[in-house]
């Protein structure tokens with residue numbers, strides 16, 4: 001399947017670019033920090049987190065490759081989750097809060113929202129898997145930052 005007609009080539013363009021991803025990240029973490037199940041996981045939260053997640057999402061969705069160029073790339077992203085021992089209950093709450101943030105901040109395009117949520121489902125499963133290993137675990141070379149498009153993982 002190719003890109004659906006009358007839509008931009010990348011999900012990055014379709015969501016409306018970096019400003020929209022920053023708003024998405026901001027809305028999401030406001031909810032996370034107010035959530036009794038997730039707030040303790042994010043005890044070490046700093047405001048830069050919001051920007052870093054927006055930069056990661058921009059790259060994943062086919063926008064600027066700044067996370068790789070400036071923030072340590074795929075390996076740094078995985079390493080950030082080591083030792084967190086994320087439970088399935090926490091992962092599902094994360095998804096629930098992200099669904100609400102997507103509904104608030106992203107364009108009203110059902111296919112776009114579905115593709116974005118499919119990425120989050122995939123990504124949170126990996127985050128959970130990695131989080132079972134202790135901090136400092138050598139992850140080897142995870143390869144380049146993945147890309148997620150209209151057909152899922154590219």
Ligand code: HEM
Pocket residue numbers: 038041042043044045048049050052053056077080081084086090091094119120121122123124127128
């Ligand atoms: C697709 C899913 C996910 C993405 C894209 C993502 C993205 C990120 C990024 C970019 C960072 C680094 C932030 C920075 O440099 O400040 C990070 C750190 C972190 N993530 Fe995630 N994450 C995901 C899933 C999860 C889940 C499911 C949880 C827990 C329920 C989680 C908990 C954390 C925590 C606690 C940190 C901070 C670790 C530290 O203290 O440095 N993440 N995440």
